[in-house]
Amino acid sequence: MPLHCQEVGGKNYEASMAHVDCFVKELLSSDAMKEYSRARVYLDENYKSQEHFTALGSCYFLHESLKNIHQFDFKAKKFKKVVGKEIYSDTLESTPMLEKEKFPQDYFPEVRTISHAFDLVNIHLFHDASNILAREKSPSVYSGMRQKALGFVLDRITDQRFEKVPYFVFGDFNFRLDTRQVIESLCSTATMQTDRVGDTNEVEKLIYRESENDRKVVLQLEKKLFNYINQDVFRENNGALFLQFDSELSCFKERLHELEISFPPSYPYSEDSSQGKQYMDTRCPAWCDRVLMSATAKDLVIKPENEEKYLVYDNIGPNVCMGDHKPVYLSFRLTAGAGKPNANKHKCCNVQ
Template structure:
């Protein structure tokens, strides 16, 4: 996820390149595929031109690979713009056994030892399926860039579908408390179900190994997670007229003047504070303050250190019974500091979450289990933006 990675000063590029190169070199893989979301960043009109430069720099840093295929959706003025990107690196030793699926002719084509980057016309490109999610999935807000991109590869006699998905995010922290707690997860389920249906329609008589990986924006079960953080604390709602600030700066105890009517509640609540009667554990007794785009816990370092205690609240993947995942054994991948001087801390914008995932169908899951899979986040010591990348690696060195 590269939303805050592409900036005019390009200050995070070198650390990202170093992190990716170190990981790829360490794995010593023959076939590497990288999925990226928000390619070009939030300032895409200004920063999309950085994308081909970055991809070329990555390619130059990995001379062990003879072949590169890269696709980046940079046509930001198009109604079908998704900002998705993917890069594939293949070693020459594996290349004779690799074929890429042509979605136009429905045939597999041999891959030549060249470096290719495609940045336009992806809607009609023969090697790519790219779709933005239908507008009716989220009718109440501006139609965004969320969607998916698919490539298909045959390595010897096994067919691999690699799908880059970027699902809907949580627009408001407060909505999870005052409205429908499943509001955003239901939309993510609708979107990912759509992807799975499209994959089934494109199986073309084969039974591919499906790998769906990207920023799936999965979030914690809000009720269970908040109960853990706010033991012995009472919730107090604040309206727009009441004082705001940071827990670290100290907060005055405001009056609660809210009407109990739910419509008025949604209109006026600007923050919720969870306070304990004693001030011994937090400044002014405030344990947690939640605003639309702020999640301010009194001990944010502890929140990160204790991630195993709330991993059980990561339940959203269970909404997809047909998909599997290697057990998670790494800290939340979001929201990490975007400050290179403070890259090992979480930001106080959202609750921590495992947004960046690799899911797979049953055939893929059974296949990789025999190949000693590893599933981990990386780049924790360097600033790679507000998301930490996640990698799944496995061996196919057995009869395919």
């Protein structure tokens, strides 16, 4: 069971990072995890090294039913058997069982890849800094930057250094709906009022009002405000109406695949513990959190023996507060011998 985390230590990581190790140790020793006899946990906690700090965490829990699991050693370039439970945090750069890399300086975000018999890639792309700027073009400037960064990651994990294997990429991609198109759809009969900052003439606020009905405000848009009159539309039918505006993956359709989305946008949920289903009025709701895979990985997932009840792509905690992101998961059964083609020496057992 792989678990990919972003923002280890939370938004205020300098104050909260000290609690992370304690939490992980309690998790590993909990009754809920007693059937997971082996574990590998990689936590990037060294926030004092900003040139290398990613705030990513990757946790891998192996069920006792799995008898023959090996992990790739990038330095020795061979697989090694996984035994026991190990936590790595201070020595990530020198750990041969993991590749950690930050994007070049002009990309901004962070990524880390961890490889087994198939590759599991933990990714965190950067967000839309301004709703106003995101609305200016279709697609937005932020979308283009995320595509560049994701292309960099895919090129990196499929280069010639190692044998090509199936790969899964999952985490917070920060994919956003096409803001301009969404607003045009939601406010098709509204008129727009523009408020500007006096000194710079920069757009500060956009207000959309109904042409009739006492010119009721339909949407207010600011740098960090997306206040729509009826956010229920993003929850109805799991937000299916807005999937047409979820297009950031389209240019990778030959390289990345995804199961059908049947859950509401995963971000930005209220962090109020009593408002588990409510979105915050900060951003347009979007499917930021995804589990994607290569064509060969999809072949592992979509198998006749993978009965529908064992193949689930969904979110976690739909009715309770989980933070501003709802975690997203993919559960499936992996048959023995799957993963690396012709892998006679190291075969996997059933995995969920």
